[in-house]
Amino acid sequence: MERVSKQYPGTLAVDRVDFDVRSGEVHALMGENGAGKSTLMKMLAGSFDDYSGQIYVNGQPVELRSPAQSCDRSIGMVYQELSLAQPISIAENLLVGRLPTRGGGFIDRKALRREARRCLEQVGLAYLDPDTRVESISQHEAQLVEIAKVLGRNPSIVVMDEPTSALSREEVKRLFDMVRALRERGLAIIYISHHLSEIFELADRVTVMRDGKWVDTRSIGEVTPRSLVQMMVGETIEAFYHQREPKLGEVLLKVDRLTRHGFVHDISFELRAGEILGVAGLAGSGRSELARVLCGLDPTHAGDVLLDGTPLPPNDYPRAVANGLVYLSEDRKKEGLFLRLPISRNILSALTARHARLGLYRSGRDATIVAEQMKQLQVVATSSETEVGTLSGGNQQKVLLGKWLAQKPRVLILDEPSRGVDVGAKRLIHEAVIALADRGTAVLLLSSDLPELVGLSDRALILRNGHLIGELNKEQMREESVLLAANGEMGQ
Amino acid sequence: MRSLLSRIGTLGIYGVALLLLAVGRLVSIDFLTVSNMLTVLNGVALLGIVASGMAFVTYSGHMADLSLPAIMAFSGIITVASLPLGLGLALLCGIAAGMSVGGLNGFVVGRFRANPILWTLAVAFFMEGFMRFTWSNNQVYPDITPGSAGHAFIGIFRSDIGPLPLIIVVMLLMLGIGQLIMTQTRFGRESRYIGSSRAAAETSGIHVPRVVMMNFLVAAFAASVAGIFITSMNKLGVFYLGQGYEFQAVTAVVIGGVMLSGGRGNMLGVLGGVLVIGLLTNIMTFMAITSFRQNIVTGIVFIVVVGLQQYRLRVGGRSDQ
DSSP states (O other): OEEEEEEETTEEEEEEEOOOOOTTEEEEEEOOTTSSHHHHHHHHTTOOSOOEEEEEETTEEEOOOSHHHHHHTTEEEEOSSOOOOTTSBHHHHHTTTSOOBOGGGOBOHHHHHHHHHHHHHHTTOTTSOTTSBGGGSOHHHHHHHHHHHHHTTOOSEEEEESTTTTOOHHHHHHHHHHHHHHHHTTOEEEEEOSOHHHHHHHOSEEEEEETTEEEEEEEGGGOOHHHHHHHHHTTHHHHHOOOOOOOOOSEEEEEEEEEETTTEEEEEEEEETTOEEEEEOOTTSSHHHHHHHHHTSSOOSEEEEEETTEEOOTTOHHHHHHTTEEEEOSOIIIIIOOTTSBHHHHHTTTOTTTTEETTEEOOTTHHHHHHHHHHHTTOOOSOTTSBGGGSOHHHHHHHHHHHHHTTOOSEEEEESTTTTOOHHHHHHHHHHHHHHHHTTOEEEEEOSOHHHHHHHOSEEEEEETTEEEEEEEHHHHHHHHHHHHHTTSTTO | OHHHHHHHHHHHHHHHHHHHHHHHHHHOTTTTSHHHHHHHHHHHHHHHHHHHHHHHHIIIIIOOOTTHHHHHHHHHHHHHHTGGGOHHHHHHHHHHHHHHHHHHHHHHHHHHOOOHHHHHHHHHHHHHHHHHHHTTTOOBOOOOOTTSHHHHHHHHTTOEETTEEHHHHHHHHHHHHHHHHHHHBHHHHHHHHHHHOHHHHHHTTOOHHHHHHHHHHHHHHHHHHHHHHHHHHHTSBOTTTTTTHHHHHHHHHHHTTOOTTSSOOOHHHHHHHHHHHHHHHHHHHHTTOOHHHHHHHHHHHHHHHHHHHHHHHHHTGGGGO
């Protein structure tokens, strides 16, 4: 891939990246969330028809502007999210799109089963009956079936995007053996993972990306975990240290043995006025789930949430909002914003209760509030009546934050407040959060963006599998953050 | 620019109405007369009342309440059956009966996120069976001896306020009040948020199940009022009164500029939509087009308008992915 770029509305997701993979090697691709790894790989998969730059396969310049073109070039993708159809048999999933037929379009069941069994053997699942439906096999088996499906097409280049996320230790070992075998057979493998240990065990070379740009490509012998982490986060960790002396007030929020079976287990902590408390943990650690249970969006099985010493009724988010406990959702497009409504209506959307008297909505202060938030967060738009859906990601996120700032919340839960936004918007968002905390709001910051978390938080909780497994103060975060990241993410 | 376009969108339906007036004038000399215009208004008054309620269901993103005809029939039957209690109480009973069905709809759709179309279709089916079974497939007649409550009841449809029939005044009132509710109340604002994105409304701290319930209650209230009028007009209550109004009402609401996907439009547009349907029907009657063929035209109008809306959404929809 030579100088390839991909523009999303508002952000340059991949910016003139050079990347190559040789046959018979495992090439690891690393970078933080939003670094552009997945977008780069989607280009290979033919997901975009509007990338720029040139891609070569076997030295031949190729166009990969549709999934079919990519398939024709023997490129296979193993995605993070499973792409199997649940109610359909394993065999049909494996051979979807190339089902063996007899005359008249009837499916040749025998050939189907034989071919499926051959695919399953490749991934060590020979014991599975190809006629089993996908919904009745386990998550990790499904992950392996997914890989079998890709290998069944005899690709010469295989991309694996976090293939181990659903696998147990034993299965990871099996997967690694398989990957090595594929390498022996001369396949080119691109391997995306957050786990440094996997990279050092498996990869021959490693490429690091940051903010959509290529940072470096090295052979694995030339790097250490520490130097890799440095490359991934750049200088940003230091740059994100805000010199802030938090003025801590009284305890505003007390969470006592909060539990939601299967998601959040027995979690207790306190949050003071003026404090920014970080929550770290891998995907699936229960970060967002904790936030949603805490604020009342999801039901609770046990435990209490006390705001100012008064218990909040469980699963009653409107009440929590009325009391000044608000939640900024991680998914701004689906849950956070009303994409078809103008900026003004979005900013005012959480104020309907407060601005109403006897059911009548009093719009007197609307314009002032909207103007104030747009100015503070420097929302770039032609007017306050611009539809939010037409804004860039960064401006959308500012509007979402503005909606909650307009509430003047007492406790603000931020779930990935700067995901997928550009550096400028990120800075503005961070400044607004700090200003808010300085005025006495308690902030709970959930983030997978390590520099953001370390830079903003006064202390941090570490979650794993829904359990609270530790807490770090500011000093510990400074010293250990790199180390933690080197351990293949915090809390692992 | 965009707001200008959307303003034209609301006014556009009145442009269509004016166009139809001109066409009607060409079709017949008798078209553009005061008495014919009153006929048009009279003809759409019931539809306008039902549409004033239906609009809230559509506006809040629930497309349509298909049980409104059943609610109309039910409120009429209950009113007639309660006439021995006196006219005032009977009317209250009828409206309460209709709204109880709406309350059930709102509860199930709001709390359990049932598909509104399928759920209200099932309720309509159930209600028809229930009414036929309970009243043994019979029509229910009020006692209309002069001076009785029944006599007063059948007079409701036939009374005037000043120069206008009562039913036209009620329609205009309900559309007008509906406009105020939609734009000036917390309920109206929250309905729009829910119609734009239910998930986002939830994370904004809006009590979604409660507001959805209110939307279906408002629709049922309007249908109950319409049910009383249609029963009064027919001088009898029976399960099939009101049939067809669900589709006509959605058509009026949608051509009036309320997006079928929710969150857009207002009552002024709905009034325009109702008038357009009334004029269209009236012109077709003048042209001696039978009512079956009129239905065909109404169906085509609906398909074209919804198609245009979807097209506009898709063209402006680059923001959605």
